[in-house]
Amino acid sequence: MNYQDLKKYMTIVYELEEEICFQNELMAKLQQKISSLGISRNINPPKKPPTKKITIPIFLSAPIAILAGIGLVISLISFVQIFWEFDLKHMFAGWIALVIFCYIAGWALEQWDKTSKYNSQYKREMDKYNRDLEHYQEEIRKNKYNQQNEEKLKNKLINNLMGLQAVNKGTKECLVRFYNMEIIMPKYRNLIAVSSFKDYLDEGRCYELSGHEGAYNLYNIEARLDKIVTQLDAVISNLSEIKYNQYSLYQAVKESGERTNLYYRQWVRSTNDFVDSYNNNTNITNYRLQRMNKELEYQNKLLRSRYSYL
Structure with missing residues (x-):
């Protein structure tokens, strides 16, 4: 194969390797997005406060009132009798009744005070609980709505992924x-080697692949001297550093990343907004037609001649 034909051949192979790099990157990004969609959020309901306390149990209200009343009546009668006629028995009974009355009344007041404070706190907690419950119910509705939209988006992205x-x-x-x-x-x-061969041929640094002055030998020498990067992971992490020594590789990886982001944003946005994107160049159907036409063009060249078509 002569020099000009070799350059054309290398350009075609380079373009195909670059396109595969872009497709692989976009497929990986789509797969990651698809895996994250349609997952229901775990929303915990608010915790309801304990039951409201009653100041005095209903079944004890009547006996307590009766005992307090009896104590009060006895003490009043006793003190009246003491007033008219001093009697130790009546005085003792009056004091006992008064103590019983005061004890019951004090206990009841203490219970009422404690319960009142508790119920005030309970009311504040219930108000907060009701607000949290409304927020929880709203979050449940939002989660259901978002999940339905994500399922639609997921299905459309799966179709795009299958097409890709x-x-x-x-x-x-x-x-x-x-x-x-x-x-x-x-x-x-592979993309790294092919892009280097393309650079060598385009720059006139070599005119064939094999031989002492061929592209293979030049590539191996530069790799041993660490003048070029030969691992794709290292290329991605040091992209700006290879711009001058491996320009075609730099262009391929850079454009692949830019196109991946463009297609990804367009596909996610168009499916999210339910927009018909058939008039968009990034649509999967249009992209498939573009690639079919391009690869058909390459294959027609391949059929016309095995070595001199380029």
Whole structure:
């Protein structure tokens, strides 16, 4: 294969590798989003305060009132009799009755005071409980509404993901057909190596793949000298640093990330707002048609000639 044909071939392979990189990134992001949708929130109901206390139990009200009344009457009678005729027996009975009356009245007042304070606190807690209950019920309604919307969004994103997986399969098959021409050695069939070969050929640093001055040898030398990055994870984490030594790789990864964000935002937004996005270039149907046309163009070139078509 001559130099010009090799450059064209490398450009096609590079474009296919770049597209697969974009598709893989977008599929991973969609899958992550899908996994997070339709999950019901755990909303705990508010805790109701204990039952309101009664000052004095109803079944004790009558006996207490009777005892207090009896004590008061006896004490009054006794003190009246003492006034008219001094009598130790009457005085003693009067004091006993008065003590009983005071004890019962004091106990009742103490119970009323304690219960009154408790019930005031209970009322405040019930008011807070009722507010929390309204908020809880509102959160339940919101959660149900959001969950229904998320289920709709989830189903639409699943459809988009399935469509994207079908496109990805077709792109990979197209790439395999070009690799099967055995122009690039199997160990170099990846985005990083292909993008470096494209740079070497475009810059005129080499004019063939094999040989002492070929792209393979130049790539291996630069890798050993750490002039280029050969691991994709390191490329992503050091993207700005490879801009000058590996420009095509930099462009591929950068544009892949930008396109991923664009498609992702558009798909999530359009499904959330129930917008018909068929007129949008990021729509999965339009994207599939674009890729089919592009890959058909590549395959037609492949059919016209095995080596001189490019």
